[in-house]
Amino acid sequence: MPVVSKKGYIYTVREGDTLYSIARRLGSSVEAIERANHLFDPITDPGLIFPGNVLVVPSLSETGKVTYMVKSGDTVSGIASRFSTFIDLVSGVNNLENPNLISVNQRLIVPVFIYEIQSGDTLSSISRRFGIPLSNITKANQGRPSSQGDLIWPEFHLILPLPTSRNIIVWTPLPGTRIVNNQRIEGQARAFEANVLHQLRDANGTIVSKERFTMADEGAPEYGKFTSTLPFDRTPTSNTGELWVYTRSANDGSIQDLVKTKVYF
Template sequence: MPVISKKGLIYTVKSGDTLYAIASRFGSAVDAIERANHLYPPVTDRGLIFPDDVLAIPTSTSNPIISHIVTNGDTLMAIAQTFNTYVDLLAGVNNISNPNLISVGQSLVVPAFTYRIVSGDTLYSIARRFGVSVAEIEEANADRPGFQRDVIWPDYHLIIPIPTSRNIFVTRPLPDSSFNSGDKVEGYARVFEAVVTFQLRDRNGVVVSNERFAMTDKGAPAYGFFSSTVPFDRQPTSSSGELWVYSRSAKDGSIQDLVKIKVNF
């Protein structure tokens, strides 16, 4: 599955920018940026960019979660809408004390990763694979050169939003990943008494890994990081399933802030 394992950046072109200057600034390469954004005919003359174009910038950093580079006019609310997430989650994960104050050039972690399109893909098939809607993919890729609903290009780097709740953002595993006994679940959570809960179910509803919990490194109201292994308590009865990550209500024990991540066995 051609998910990009290296970190991608989302950058909005400014007047005077060149691909060489952008590549040098972010530790990328001109040809890599051209391929990631299909800066070729019939989209554009090779390497031609314009102010306000939104580019996916490949880097060599080993982290698949995307960062958004703040540009003029950005607000945390607008960025949250782009990735179908929440202002308070973005503020918490990025240690922003005042959500109304972000700076041009600031790098913000956002719930998204990059997928390299292969021959035969459609936006519909990609959306189904990763558990998001076509509309969410369109919103995350708005204003990017070469992005169209009806024509997608092999090798183009498509930005895929990661499902979140208001209080939970799972960074590992990525949607549609292969998952084995002992693999890790990681992410950020704002949860009561710093306890985040998880279980693994297969497509037939069989609980493959019983409910367990992990502790975040910060308690609410902060968003703390959590990491835990997920052992299998029984063998899956199907080839795919869902990792459930959530909290339990202190009042009645009900599931809250449920995030479901599709995985393959």
Template sequence: MPIIMRKTYIYTVRPGETVYSIAQRYRSSVQEILRINYLIPPVSDHGLIYPGNVLIVPDLSTAGRVSYIVNWGEVFNKIAFRFSTPLELLSGINSIANPNVINPNQQINVPAFIYEIELGDTLAGIANRFDLSLVNLIRANQGRPGFSVDVIWPGYQLVLPLPTTRNIVVWNPLPGTRVVNGQRITGQARAFEATILHQLRDMNGVIVSNERFTSADAGAPAYGNFYSSIPFDRFPTTSRGELWVYTRSANDGSIQDLIRTVVYF
């Protein structure tokens, strides 16, 4: 599946800017920005952009996550809403003590990834493949030139929100990707005693990888980074499955903050 792994910025065009000036600022390419945002006929006049347009801007020099560039006058809860993620988590993973104070041009790491549309795709099909709400998919792409709920274009790139809770985000594996025995897991979490648990299930409910724990590098109230791996204890019986990442209640041991990431075997 065409999931894009390179560093990407989500940028709002300001008055007087051109595709060329934006490409220069973010070590990108004019032709690539035109292609993935479909700033070309028949969707748009070649390279035509307006203030307020939201562009995907790839950094062609490095791999990495998705960052949102704060625009003038934006408030933090609006950014959290755009990516369908709790305000607490977004401020915590960015070490922002006061979310009421953010600055224009500030880079905010957001729980999202980039998908390039293929021939035959539909928005509903993409949402189903990644177990994503269609409403959330549409919201994440609001204001983008070339984006339409009725017509989509092969080669156009979409912003897809990651599943999150108030306390956990999983950065790897990404939804819709293939997992293997020993698969690496990375994420950030706010957890009591920094303890994070995970297991892997197929769609028949077979537990392919038993529950195991790992520790974040900081405990609550901080959002620590965590790393682990998934050894296969059983063979999967379906081609699709779910990675569960969660905590357990100190009171009764029940599962809390469950992130379910759709994966393939």
């Protein structure tokens, strides 16, 4: 599964930008940006970019989460909508004191990951493999110079939104991960008394890892970081399943803020 592990930046081209200036600013190279965005024939003249083009800029050395570079006219609401998530979550994971105050060139962590297109891929097959709605993928990649409907190119770096709720994001494992016994989980949650619960189910409904809880390092209203593991209590009965991460209501114990991540066994 060719998920890109290097840190990526989502950058909107401005007047006067060149691939060289963008690469120098973000620790990339002209060649890496050209490959990640398929800036080649027959889509465009090699390396040709225009103001408003949305580029994925791969770092040559850094690892980490995908960072969105704020452009003129952006709002947290608009950024959250583009990546099919919530204003509260974008504000919380970036520690924004006032979500109405963001500035051009500000770097915001966004709940997405980058997938490198392989020969034979289609947007529909990618949507099914990762359990991410096709409409969410399309919206996240609007403005990409080589994203043209269902026409995609090998080595193109596709932006894939992570499943989230208003109060929870799971950073690890990513959708499409092959899960093993004692798989590590990492995420952030805005949870009452910092309590976060999880379980693992296969596609037949068998509970492979029963409900367990962990604690974030901060409770609500902060988005605390949490880690845990998934010990297998039963052998999976199918090849696919879902990781559930959630909280429970203090009033009636019902599941709240459920995030489902498609995984494989």
